[in-house]
Amino acid sequence: MARRKKVYEGKAKILYEGPEPGTLVQYFKDDATAFNAEKKDVIEGKGVLNNRLSEFFMNGLNAVGVPTHFIKRLNMREQLIRSVEIIPLEVVVRNVAAGSLSKRLGIEEGQPLPRPIIEFYFKDDKLGDPMVSEEHIIAFGWANQQDIDDMVALALRVNDFLSGCMLAVGIRLVDFKIEIGRIWENDFHRLIVADEISPDSCRLWDIETGKKLDKDVFRQDLGSLSDAYTEVARRLGVLPHNSGPVTRPHLVN
Known part of the structure; x- marks a missing residue:
């Protein structure tokens, strides 16, 4: 090409x-x-x-x-x-306390969460990708309520799939982020998973040892x-x- x-x-x-x-x-x-x-x-x-x-x-x-x-x-x-058409949000699903969640709420890293927690972050590097609420998303026109409901449903289905994949090979899916895009069919659109899913966008810990197998290795200088x-x-x-x-x-x- x-x-x-x-x-x-x-x-x-x-x-x-x-x-x-x-x-x-x-x-x-x-x-x-x-x-x-x-x-x-x-x-x-x-x-x-x-x-x-x-x-x-x-x-x-x-x-x-x-x-x-x-x-x-x-x-x-x-x-x-x-x-x-990328929705300008990162959709984060958390299964275990880690990263910014632990820092914000004072929850010990590694503590399992009672249920998957979904968070939305506005994609803007200059602002540091701030966390936003559903009220922000609707008020600023990034997505409507139906889109939000669909994003949550997609994120939970991705979580189920990834958690199973990782559990089968001895890895705990701590959290991950996805991006979601719209595809248009005439005057209607539907939402699909976009961008990438990789260790760059997930936190992955060895179940037995707790060894980190994701980008935290780079963030925290933990090895190769x-x-x-x-x-x-x-x-x-x-x-x-x-x-x-x-x-x-x-x-x-």
């Missing part, structure tokens, strides 16, 4: 015009950022791993009837996706981020069990 048009570049991905109307090509970069990009690095192979892991999760969600923007993986770093993501991919069967960390794009289709 020489000379293709760049549509958008974020911290971890680039979007290009797709080969057909209504499609985009999503490219996964090796860049790692934390604390609203105050901490940055390039982790060789990270984009390859996230591409494969996001493909695994999106295909799984599609298979169980949860609609996503994913169409197919194109190569080691790119996938073909449907173009959607590539090793952590590779372990997740191996456990899920995305990589062979005898594979080492991904340093160059040599995965087998």
Whole structure:
């Protein structure tokens, strides 16, 4: 796809015009950022791993009837996706107290929550992605009440699916964030899961040891981020069990 048009570049991905109307090509970069990009690095192979892991999760969600923007993986770093109108919110689902929830409410990290808690954050890096209420969302026109109800339903279904996937390989799904987009059919729209699902967007802890297998490894300088993501991919069967960390794009289709 020489000379293709760049549509958008974020911290971890680039979007290009797709080969057909209504499609985009999503490219996964090796860049790692934390604390609203105050901490940055390039982790060789990270984009390859996230591409494969996001493909695994999106295909799984599609298979169980949860609609996503994913169409197919194109190569080691790119996938073909449907173009959607992104709702400017991060939808966070929490199963265990960690991160900002622990800091805000003084709850000890690692404490299981009585039920999954869903939070909404307004996507604006300059503002630090502030948490917002349903009242804010409706008042400022980001989504209506039906959209909010649909986002909650989608998020809980994603939580059920991801929790089961992770539990089966000895990993606790602590929390995760997703983005949701609208696709239009004449004058009507429906909501689908967009962006990516990977260790960049989840908190994942080993059930037995509590070892962190997500971007907190980078945030907290706990070791090799590539090793952590590779372990997740191996456990899920995305990589062979005898594979080492991904340093160059040599995965087998």
